[in-house]
Amino acid sequence: MPExxxxxxxxxxxxxxxxxxxxxxxxxxxxxxxxxxPNLGRIINIRRFGKxxxxxxxxxxxxxxxxxxxxxxxxxxxERYAAGHPSDNFVAxxxxxxxxxxxxxxxxxxxxxxQRKFGFIKTIPTPKIENDAFIKKLAKEPWAMTAEExxxxxxxxxxxxxxxxxxxxxxxxxxxxxxxDETLFAVGIHPESKSGALSxxxxxxxxxxxxxxxxxxxxSGGSTMKTYVKADGTRGDYLDKFAQVFRREGKPCxxxxxxxxxxxxxxxxxxxxxxxxxxxx
DNA sequence: CTAGGATCCTGTCAGC
DNA sequence: TGCTGACAGGATCCTA
Numbered sequence: 001m002p003e004x005x006x007x008x009x010x011x012x013x014x015x016x017x018x019x020x021x022x023x024x025x026x027x028x029x030x031x032x033x034x035x036x037x038p039n040l041g042r043i044i045n046i047r048r049f050g051k052x053x054x055x056x057x058x059x060x061x062x063x064x065x066x067x068x069x070x071x072x073x074x075x076x077x078x079e080r081y082a083a084g085h086p087s088d089n090f091v092a093x094x095x096x097x098x099x100x101x102x103x104x105x106x107x108x109x110x111x112x113x114x115q116r117k118f119g120f121i122k123t124i125p126t127p128k129i130e131n132d133a134f135i136k137k138l139a140k141e142p143w144a145m146t147a148e149e150x151x152x153x154x155x156x157x158x159x160x161x162x163x164x165x166x167x168x169x170x171x172x173x174x175x176x177x178x179x180x181d182e183t184l185f186a187v188g189i190h191p192e193s194k195s196g197a198l199s200x201x202x203x204x205x206x207x208x209x210x211x212x213x214x215x216x217x218x219x220s221g222g223s224t225m226k227t228y229v230k231a232d233g234t235r236g237d238y239l240d241k242f243a244q245v246f247r248r249e250g251k252p253c254x255x256x257x258x259x260x261x262x263x264x265x266x267x268x269x270x271x272x273x274x275x276x277x278x279x280x281x
Numbered sequence: 282c283t284a285g286g287a288t289c290c291t292g293t294c295a296g297c
Numbered sequence: 298t299g300c301t302g303a304c305a306g307g308a309t310c311c312t313a
Contacts, residue, residue: 003306032290051307068307070291085306098291116290118307134308160284169308176306239306246306267286269304 002067002084004051004141004174005217010073010083011048017075018043018105023057025104033100033114036123043105050138050173054129062129064122065112071119077108089113139173142211147204154203158196162280164266165195166206174214178239178246181271183210185245190279191265191272197280216242245271 002010026038041057048054053073055063065073072084074094082090094111095102101112101121112121124132140149153171154162166172166180175183184191186209189202198206220241239246244254249262249271258275 006306066307068289069305070307114290115292116305116307118289157283164284167307178306268307 002051002071003176003179003214004048005179005214006083007048007051007053007067008218009221011046011053013081013083014073014075014110015046017077017079017081017108018055018110019046020044021105021107023103023105025102027102027104028100029095029102030100030114030117032117033112033119034121039123049129049135050141050169051176052134056126060126062124062126064124064129064132064135066119066122066134067114068116068118068120070115072111072113074111074113075108076111077105084113085115087115137170139170141173142175142207142214145172145207147200147207150207151198151200151203154195154198158194160195161191161265162189162193162195162198163191163268163270166210167266167268172207172210175210177268177270178243179210179213179217181246182213182242182244185271185273185277186213188276188278190277191263191270193278193280202280213242245273247271 020042022042023040026040028034028038039059039061041059041061043055044058045056046053047056051066053065055065057063067084070085072082072087072089074080074082074089076094089096089098098113098115099111100114100117103110129135150172154165157165163180163184166175166183183206187202187205189198245260248260251260252258253260253273253276256273256275258273260271261274263270263272
C-alpha cells in the first residue's frame with residue numbers, strides 16, 4: 001500500500017477537494033470493503049494516524065479508511081485528484097471492476113478502489129477513534145520518537161531481523177516495504193541484521209533516516225496522480241526521484257557502484273546494496 | 282511472551 | 298497459446 005507519505009499526500013490533497021462537502025449517498029459494491037453502518041454527514045476534518053485516514057463527519061461519526069496494499073482514493077469533481085496505490089485507475093473511467101465503495105458528495109464523487117480487497121472503510125463514533133484496536137497499537141512516528149525508545153523496543157525483539165521489526169507499526173509507525181528498504185540503505189545496515197545487534201547510535205541514525213526518507217517523499221507529493229501519470233497520459237515513476245534501492249535490482253548503487261540485489265526478508269521482497277549494508281549479528 | 286509462516290484477494294508476469 | 302507458480306508499497310491470525 002501506500003505508506004505514510006502517500007497517505008499524508010492523500011490527506012492534504014483531499015483536504016482541498018472534499019472538506020465541507022456532504023456525503024449524500026454511499027454505495028457499497030463489495031461488502032468486505034465497508035464495515036459498520038453507513039451514515040451520511042458532512043466531512044469536517046481529515047486526520048491521519050500512521051497509514052490510516054480518518055474522515056470526521058458533522059454527525060458524530062467518523063470514517064476510518066485503511067488502503068492496505070492496493071487501495072486508492074480517487075476524487076472526481078471539477079478536477080480529478082487521485083492517490084494511493086499507483087495504477088491506471090487514476091485516469092480510468094470510474095466506477096470500474098475494482099471500485100469497492102462510492103461516496104457521492106455534493107460537488108463530486110469519491111471512489112474507493114482496491115484491487116485486492118485488503119483495505120476497508122469503517123464507521124466509528126468520533127470519540128471512539130482512539131480506542132480502535134488498530135489505532136491504539138500504533139507507535140510514534142519517527143520524528144516524534146527518541147533513540148532510547150526505539151532501542152528498548154529493538155532489544156525486546158532482539159532475534160528478529162531489523163527489517164521485520166521496523167515494518168511493525170507498533171514499534172515505529174509509518175514505514176512500509178519501500179521506506180524500510182530505503183531507510184536501511186541510508187544507514188548502511190543489512191535488513192537481516194538482528195534487531196538486538198543495533199547500538200543506541202544505530203537506533204538514533206535509523207530514526208533520523210526514516211524521518212528524512214519519509215519527509216522527502218511527503219515534500220515531493222508521494223505517489224500522486226501528478227507524478228505518476230503525466231499530462232500526456234504516459235506513466236511516470238515517482239520512485240525514480242528518490243529510490244536508492246527499491247526496485248533497482250541489477251542497477252548500480254549510488255554510493256559505491258556495486259549492483260543492487262533483491263533478496264527475501266521477513267516474507268517481503270527486499271532490496272539492498274550488498275557492499276554498503278553490513279550485517280550485524 | 283516472541284518468531285515465523287500462512288492467510289486474506291485479484292491481477293500480472295516469467296517460465297515452461 | 299495456455300498453464301503454473303511466484304509475487305505484490307499491509308496487517309492479522311495461528312502455531313511452535
